[in-house]
Amino acid sequence: MKKINMLLAFALTILLLAGCSMQPPEWAKPKKAATTGEMTIGLSISTLNNPFFVSLKDGVAAEAQKLGIKVIVVDAQNDSAKQSNDVDDLLQQGVDALLINPTDSAAISAAVQSANNLDIPVITLDRSADKGEVKTLVASDNAKGGRMAAEYLVKQLGKGAKVIELQGVPGASATRERGKGFHEVADKELDVIASQAADFDRTKGLTVMENLLQANPDVKGVFAHNDEMALGAIEAIESAGKDIPVVGFDGNEDAINSIKQGKLTATVAQQPELIGQMAVDAARDVLQGKTVESSIPAPLKLVTKDSAE
Numbered sequence: 001m002k003k004i005n006m007l008l009a010f011a012l013t014i015l016l017l018a019g020c021s022m023q024p025p026e027w028a029k030p031k032k033a034a035t036t037g038e039m040t041i042g043l044s045i046s047t048l049n050n051p052f053f054v055s056l057k058d059g060v061a062a063e064a065q066k067l068g069i070k071v072i073v074v075d076a077q078n079d080s081a082k083q084s085n086d087v088d089d090l091l092q093q094g095v096d097a098l099l100i101n102p103t104d105s106a107a108i109s110a111a112v113q114s115a116n117n118l119d120i121p122v123i124t125l126d127r128s129a130d131k132g133e134v135k136t137l138v139a140s141d142n143a144k145g146g147r148m149a150a151e152y153l154v155k156q157l158g159k160g161a162k163v164i165e166l167q168g169v170p171g172a173s174a175t176r177e178r179g180k181g182f183h184e185v186a187d188k189e190l191d192v193i194a195s196q197a198a199d200f201d202r203t204k205g206l207t208v209m210e211n212l213l214q215a216n217p218d219v220k221g222v223f224a225h226n227d228e229m230a231l232g233a234i235e236a237i238e239s240a241g242k243d244i245p246v247v248g249f250d251g252n253e254d255a256i257n258s259i260k261q262g263k264l265t266a267t268v269a270q271q272p273e274l275i276g277q278m279a280v281d282a283a284r285d286v287l288q289g290k291t292v293e294s295s296i297p298a299p300l301k302l303v304t305k306d307s308a309e
Contacts, residue, residue: 039097041283042090046103046127047078050200050228051252052272053101056125059276060099067284078169078199080107087111091118097283101125105173121286125279126272128173135286138279138296142174145268146181146223146298152266152302153221154189156245159221164212165195166205166233168225178225178249186223193219198229203285205232213240222246224249227267234263248274251303259308266304274298 103132113133
């Protein structure tokens with residue numbers, strides 16, 4: 001009996017030791033990127049149905065390839081709920097860092113906090129997150145760009161001119177910041193007779209502009225929070241047989257071509273590929289234990305027909 005008890009005790013000890021040595025799931029293992037040089041970055045893009053964000057993604061991919069970093073890309077399709085689920089999936093795949101271009105700055109906060117709980121560094125691109133710890137925001141100075149657009153319209157149209165503002169996605173930090181900068185100048189120098197959201201979308205820009213033109217036939221100029229809405233607005237203006245200056249924001253290829261053709265008047269041009277590159281560099285620095293600034297600005301420039309040629 002004593003021998004049987006000893007054998008049972010020995011078997012139980014072996015089982016316990018085996019249980020203690022069981023590996024945790026891959027996503028819960030300690031990160032090894034900083035010590036081994038192997039890095040995997042998850043990139044969550046608000047939408048790839050927009051040339052600006054395609055360029056941003058391309059910038060991330062090019063810089064990551066140059067540095068030997070693996071990138072997993074997911075497209076939120078402008079759906080904040082899908083983006084939160086996408087980020088959860090990236091966390092479970094064991095990424096070392098997250099690059100997030102939020103669809104909605106408030107809605108993405110919970111996903112950022114989930115990454116914080118797993119000690120996965122988060123870097124946001126073009127738009128910020130309202131809550132959670134973000135190592136850095138890599139973006140253009142949206143407020144400055146809004147001021148640049150308003151100042152250009154004042155210069156072109158004169159003080160007190162009646163203008164319309166097409167706003168981006170409600171809740172997006174870029175919408176708030178571009179609108180804030182625009183109104184800092186426009187509320188003093190222009191007459192903003194209508195402001196309405198068109199969600200950074202070309203088709204919605206067309207529809208919203210058609211309605212606003214009917215209600216405001218005496219409008220003299222338009223500022224759109226991005227080029228896609230600006231190009232939609234131009235279609236509506238041309239269909240109405242009018243000639244109204246439109247200023248966009250982003251500087252995507254379609255917008256530059258439209259400026260060269262004499263359709264779009266101007267755009268506040270960002271450099272999305274550069275934003276993507278800078279975000280990857282920031283992620284690498286964070287994973288290597290380096291300190292990065294809380295905000296990394298990418299330069300802006302106003303593009304008109306003269307400068308686009």
